[in-house]
Amino acid sequence: TGQEAIGSMGTDTPISAMSDKPKLLYTYFKQNFAQVTNPPIDPIREELVMSLVSFIGPRPNILDHEGMAHAKRLEVRQPILTNGDLEKIRSIGHTEDRFDTKTLDFTYDISRGAEGMLEMLDRLCERAEAAVKGGYNIIVLSDRQIGPDRVAIPALLATAAVHYHLIREGLRTSVGLVVKSGEPREIHHFCLLAGYGAEAINPYLAFDTLIDMQRGEFSKELDEKDVVCNYIKAVGKGILKVMSKMGISTYQSYCGAQIFDAVGLSSALVGKYFCGTATTIEGIGLEEIAAETVARHKAAFGSDPVLANTLDIGGEYVLRMGGESHAWTRAAIASLRHAVRGNAKDSYREFSAMMNESASRMNTIRGLFTIKGAEEVGRKPIPIEEVEPAAEIVKRFSTGAMSFGSISREAHTTLAVAMNRIGGKSNTGEGGEESDRYQPLPDGSTNPERSAIKQIASGRFGVTTE
Structure with a gap:
């Protein structure tokens, strides 16, 4: 229908650093928002000021009046590119001599294992720097070569690493950054890629999946073009909604703005690849991200008979057997209903015990905390008579x-x-x-x-x- 999927507010799954499942890097980031009762901008009622237009290519110096007259940038109506759109960008140098596109692969041989990711990240940054110095003004970061023998660096990590490396070298304004990846699929994924420098994104696997679905259950209702357009439309609405929560009205302002906090990432990792992002709760570093990436790759291309013809159940949004753990289980909800409808204290105590146990299993950050008694810290308890009633x-x-x-x-x-x-x-x-x-x-x-x-x-x- 071209609408973003509807879900409930909040989540009852563990934060990624506490989960026993290998999680995508996107899940370690949380979008910031202006803390008022209304969004600073209503993207629906105030759509006149909202824009998804993105410019790909070198950013001209607006004070250089002579240079500005000759500068060219590639304008796209919205940042989600179809496979055909991406091919136009990759071959634009054949028809427009002011653009030259370089595609950089961010996959590497699986035999190098998790240990090889750091070296490959450094190599990717060096290749990007060399491309800009060599005259290329559009870089396409691609994981299309992924396969049984090649594992991809997480798209967000690759994008941010190149983005910040070029900033440090003073080259970022000389080049446009496009991401071609099978990894992004949800609104949050696209927003993070945009927030860390992607001017346009081609989620080819999402399109392939939709077209495969269309050939089956939707073949009589929609054609291939319709499902792709509807998906892009839904993603665009979602990006506008997320941007508006910070009062940002244009994609150009959101691109590279990194309006996120990290939860559960080490400050060393953030300092190198996500410079300037707040991370008040420490956590994993590049070593753990690489290990989780390799674990997901093995699950995808391994010989597990359960996954031979089907995907992992996931269970991120709905409680599934064998999926991600949730604080709100069927048993907890049932005991709460019994407690409320029957005014039953025993049922409430049962419910309370379940929720506290869930918190202590590290489903929540607060589950890691305990309240110390006065004796534990060597202090004398206050007489109850002195405590306010x-x-x-x-x-x-x-x-x-x-x-x-x-x-x-x-x-x-x-x-x-x-x-x-x-x-x-x-x-x-x-x-x-x-x-x-x-x-x-x-x-x-x-x-x-x-x-x-x-x-x-x-x-x-x-x-x-x-």
Whole structure:
């Protein structure tokens, strides 16, 4: 349908550094966003200011008036290239003498193992530098040579390594960077490649997969061109949505902006290949990334009979047997339902134990923490008589500003009633609250569903003169 896939907010899988599955490098990065209740830009209602136009090639010096008159750059309407689009770029030198394209392969012989990745990365950067100095002004990074005997460096790592090497050498503005890879398939993947320097991306394996699907279940509904166009359209919508969360309206501004934080990557790795990216929680380095890459390659081209005619189950978004572990299991949900519907304390304790055990199995960062008692740190416990009573402590409790539209009336009013009962405060969030909740009851008493804190910024939803 040309629409981005819909999923729930949040994830209950382990962060990649804690997972026992070999994870793609993209999953170690989290997109930053401007922390306001509305996105800084609404990419749908404010589409006039949004643009996916990308320019491939050398960036001219805008102060060089004479040079600017002769400079040329290749304009693409949006950054996701079909296989045909990429071939046009690769052969553009035959028809336009101001462009010259060099394709650099970032695969290497599997016999070199994980240990060979560092050397191959350095070699890739040297080849890119030599290409720019040799007069090439468009570089295509390609993993098309991947196969049983050749393993590919992760596309994000290869792109970022070349991007930052050329920046350090003062050559980045002299060349355009295009990525041809079978690895990217989700919106997050494309955004990361763009954020670390890719001016255009050709996800050839995604197209091959879609065309293969079209020949089967969709052959009567859509032709090959339709499924490719719909995919590109959906990816474009997704990129616009992600850009808008930081108030960025054009792909040109997003490209190379690295609006990401790393979670679980070592500062040495980030400092060399993702310079300037924040990584507050240390983790794996190049050695572990290489090992996981080789493990995925062996799974793809190995002799495992389970994977002979089918892909790994994955289980990233839905709990699957043998897939990625999830905090919310069927048993946990069932015990929570029993606890809520039957007001059963035993079922709640069972649910609580399951969730705490899940956290301690390292599904969450907080599962790595414990609270130390006073004795453990050599201090004397405070007498209970000196501790504030619970009735006083809860007066400082307040709920997060979750809008009515985001969590439903039932959840919204339950939070308000609970806070009113204990003496805390609930926040309506941006959606305000319905008028029947702040009107006094017939007997003149305060409505128990009335939120103590009213949020009226930005006034776009649910706020009335009343």
